[in-house]
Amino acid sequence: MTVQLCVLLWARAGAAEALVAYEDKVLALLGEHGGRVLQRARTNGAEGAPTEVQLIEFASQAGYDGFMADERRTALAGERDAAIARTDIHPVELV
Template sequence: MTVQLCVVLWGRPGAAGALAAYEDKVLALLGGHGGRLVQRARADGTDGRPDEIQLIEFASQAGYDGYLADARRTALAAERDAAIARTDLYPVELVK
């Protein structure tokens, strides 16, 4: 069963560049788990708006679980915590 997600990210004040750099690293791991980045958009992060929005798709729940547990991703936890203040994650249905 395909897993489709909308990820909404808010950076810590002054950390938009660090957020983008962190996301560049972890999004590069998607393919190894049957995942793909469908779309990535950046906003300005002002007035409560997020800094980044992503649509991600995995071929299976196992692939998504593997991505979450990937040691290369979890090793970046401190970098993530320094850059990202909030993440909202929603299961979605991508309409093509």
């Protein structure tokens, strides 16, 4: 069963570039887990808007779980915490 997600990311103050750099690294791992980025967009963060919005798709729940547990991704937790203030993940159905 396909897993489709909308991911909203807010950068820490002054860390928008660090957020992008971190996401570039971890999103590069998606393909190894049957995932892919469908769309990636950035805002200026004004009025509480997220810094980045992503639509991501995995071929299966197991692929998503594998991505989340990937040691290369989890090893970057410090980098992530320094750059990202908040993440919201919403299961979606693309129409």
